[in-house]
Amino acid sequence: MPVKVVKSVLSDFNSVEVLSSAKNQLLDDISRIDTDAIFPNVPKRRDGDNRIAREVYDIFALFTVLDEQKLLEKLPGYVAESPDTMPSVRLYEGDLAVLLKLMKKLNGRIQELDEKIAAVVRGENCQTSVTNTFTAVQSQSQRRGESNNIVDSKHSEFGQHCHARE
Numbered sequence: 201m202p203v204k205v206v207k208s209v210l211s212d213f214n215s216v217e218v219l220s221s222a223k224n225q226l227l228d229d230i231s232r233i234d235t236d237a238i239f240p241n242v243p244k245r246r247d248g249d250n251r252i253a254r255e256v257y258d259i260f261a262l263f264t265v266l267d268e269q270k271l272l273e274k275l276p277g278y279v280a281e282s283p284d285t286m287p288s289v290r291l292y293e294g295d296l297a298v299l300l301k302l303m304k305k306l307n308g309r310i311q312e313l314d315e316k317i318a319a320v321v322r323g324e325n326c327q328t329s330v331t332n333t334f335t336a337v338q339s340q341s342q343r344r345g346e347s348n349n350i351v352d353s354k355h356s357e358f359g360q361h362c363h364a365r366e
Contacts (some may be wrong), residue, residue: 202258207274211258213287219255220245229275244346 210219224244233237242258280286 207256209228209287211252213285214252216252216255217250219259221257223259223262225278226259226275230262230266233271233274234284235269235271237265237271237276283310 214222223242227242227244230239240261242262246254246258263272266275286288
């Protein structure tokens with residue numbers, strides 16, 4: 201598993217206090233190892249901005265030296281306090297890709313529906329415009345004494361114009 205993924209898992213699912221405690225335990229265990237290896241100067245406590253990332257960095261710096269000096273086997277075995285709180289690494293390896301793909305499909309479907317709703321709204325606006333125009337023409341025709349056949353043909357022309365725009 202790539203180091204970047206492990207760092208993400210550690211910082212995403214653990215509190216600063218848990219990481220700080222783990223780092224301090226690791227520092228204590230390293231101090232008990234009989235070795236000439238030179239370890240980086242890692243403070244017991246970090247404060248300030250981006251503390252969680254610096255705690256993770258410190259832990260990885262220590263494990264890097266332990267690995268390079270072939271001292272990992274001299275450390276005690278570490279166990280999780282509660283396996284239920286451990287994150288699933290599969291989320292980082294592929295399950296999120298499936299969710300992302302599903303979300304992209306949903307986004308595409310939402311855009312389709314948006315376009316269809318916009319078309320319906322345009323159609324309603326057009327229909328309202330035709331109805332208003334028809335009513336106005338009908339009122340003018342009645343005042344002039346024209347027959348309803350002329351008004352109906354005008355209404356039909358407006359309706360055809362509206363559908364032609366869509």
